[in-house]
Amino acid sequence: MSGEQVNVVWLGSPTFPKAAHEALQDTQLRGNLKHATTTIRDKRLRAVAELDDWETLRLAGSQIKDRVMRHLDEYLLQLEASVTAAGGVVHWAEDAREANRIVAELVRAKGATEVVKIKSMATQEIGLNEALDEEGIEATETDLAELIVQLNDDRPSHILVPAIHRNRTEIRDIFRREMGKHGVPAPQDLTDEPRVLAEAARVHLREKFLRATVAISGANFACADTGTVGVVESEGNGRMCLTLPETLITVMGLEKVLPSFSDLEVFLQLLPRSSTAERMNPYTSLWTGVTPGDGPQEFHLILLDNGRTKTLADTEGRSALHCIRCSACLNVCPVYERTGGRSYGSVYPGPIGAVLTPQLVGVGTSEHADSLPFASTLCGACYDACPVRIDIPEMLVHLRAKVVDSHRGGVPKPEALAMKGAQVVFGSPRRLAMAERLGAVGGRIIGIGGGRWLPGPAKKWTGARDVPVPAKESFRTWWRKAGRG
Amino acid sequence: MRIALFIACYNDALFPDTGKAVTAVLERLGHTVEFPMEQTCCGQMHYNTGYRREADSLVGAFNHAFRGYDAIVTPSGSCGGHVRHHHKTETAPDVYEFSEFLVDVLKVTDVGAYYPHRVTYHPTCHSLRMLRVGDKPLQLLRAVEGIELVELPEAESCCGFGGTFAMKNSETSVAMLQDKMGNVRKTGAQTLCASDNSCLMHIGGGLGRIDSGVRTLHLAEILAATR
Secondary structure: OHHHEEOOEEOOOOOHHHHHHHHHHOHHHHHHHHHHHHHHHHHHHHHHHOOOOHHHHHHHHHHHHHHHHHOHHHHHHHHHHHHHHOOOEEEEEOOHHHHHHHHHHHHHHOOOOEEEEOOOHHHHHOOHHHHHHHOOOEEEEOOHHHHHHHHOOOOOOOOOOOOOOOOHHHHHHHHHHHHHHHOOOOOOOOOOOHHHHHHHHHHHHHHHHHHOOEEEEOOOEEEOOOOEEEEEEOOOHHHHHHHOOOEEEEEEEHHHEEOOHHHHHHHHHHHHHHHOOOOOOOEEEEEEOOEOOEOOOEEEEEEEOOOHHHHHOOOOOHHHHHOOOOOHHHHHOHHHHHHOOHHHOEOOOHHHHHHHHHHHHOOOOOHHHHHHHHOOOOOOHHHHHOOOOOOHHHHHHHHHHHHHHHOOOOOOOHHHHHHHHHHHHHOOHHHHHHHHHHHHHHHHHHHHOOOOOOOHHHHHHHOOOOOOOOOOOOHHHHHHHOOOO | OOEEEOOOHHHHHHOHHHHHHHHHHHHHOOOOEEOOOOOOOOOHHHHHHOOHHHHHHHHHHHHHHOOOOOEEEEOOHHHHHHHHHHOOOOOOOEEEEHHHHHHHHOOOOOOOOEOOOEEEEOOOHHHHHHOOOOOHHHHHHHOOEOOEEEOOOOOOOOOOOOOOHHHHOHHHHHHHHHHHHHHHHHOOOOEEEEOOHHHHHHHHHHHHHOOOOOEEEEHHHHHHOOO
């Protein structure tokens, strides 16, 4: 299943409404999601409320990211120079294919056939595990939730908690069935207690940590001035990957660069409170190039474009690149809560996925990507939760306009005709008054059926909702007849 | 103060009683309300569905219709939000959602209303997160004589309407609606109140379909009710 993924989206993904249709039938999934998202939602609100200067921090985060986007070229060159000076090697990858090729070559050059991985969205985006598999290299995810997804040959459904759609009974079954195929098996008497499950994962992974000579990570931040790269995590598996193997390969989206080490002050407060609702991350690992005798002795940083500079070129859409992958927007999203992450058909689900995915793959390139900006009620909960103040609702309507514009010129769809018709009616108060009188006649006809069932596209409304019956007399008619105007 | 009522097109055709109620409350408070007959639509539906060009073409007519007034009052949080955030014209008068106008401009919370029923209030998303009306509608409701106001669980969650979302993603919309209706029914309220008839049309349509017996009513209509 996971092998079908090439570059950001899962190949053959249906449009959002079709995928949501499947997800909404799954009552177990809806229960798991409701429980998980409401719990983390309340925790985040409490964690954020502890800081008096939260709004100022958000503003600072947003402004730093704005600056990064304005001068991205300069900061990236500065980062390259700093990393190189500190003993690292910087590689530039234009797309997924190039990034995967560079990683595979580096791993092969070390003579390794297996690698351990830290949870990383960038490597998921490029389908690295599948690409390495084709080269005969086995990549093991060491983040607990990623391991669950990988063992089950499943798709992730959340940026931070990729197995959010699974409950612990399902996880117990996956461990029992799959762990033995890839290494140390789960004990036969495995229960679904979280502590017992974590211990089974710990034993399974420990063997791999001690054997692996190459680790692969993503990066939360990279500081242009010092060349310092950072990963934050909760479990300590990342720290193992970053310290034990001889070689470390980091794949980083090029928008993750920060101007200065001191900017971490802002982001190391914003990120944990927004993502895990913690005051700080249990593990914050920062490394600068290579330190002789301490940690990996070879460090490669791959700077990944893969649609990012194209996104940057759209000044209204570019702030999607400000995202620090906290997933607060997923947790507060009422649509995500019902449909889950896999309905988005992309490694980036939820509100941020709905604005990032179509931009990375290109608006107008597929029905699937074009359906994503419409997968929102524009309720605005995501914007309020975003630690770097990405105005996701505004970007959604911007992308909707791009989708609509990409279809102009051909044979207009019924929706486009309806919108044009409405524009003509609304273009003149006289035409509107006439339309309202016609509507009132129609309303009387609808009223005969009690306003319950309508045919055609209107069924999408009347399937579960009575239809509002137009009033016998519009407000403007009443006003005029009352001699008011 | 010259006050213009911007009714919003769907209220004009479907919910004229809301416009009458806004007029009644403001007149009761001693103000004169005018209804510029040239008004049509603010273009929100077009804008939010991606038809930006069509939406832009309506802005000029909107400004023309409302030129010369001191304030525009509207009983629609979402249309008010759209005009305030997207029309981007400095010459037009300020637009106020009805509860904002009463509390912020007229500085009144008790409008002399009487509504002896059990009521719960749904704060619509655009009132809440686009206009930031906060608890102004609740301040107004609390001052209504005879009212029994009960808190709606998970009140700030979207009802699932979302304009054309309700059609384009109807199944997800209905899933959200079901949760909202469940919370409404938990309150035992006879009336569900909101500051936007578009959301109420969706929730009310659902409540009607299941014969819940819960009535939906715009805030203005409760505030207009008297002994």
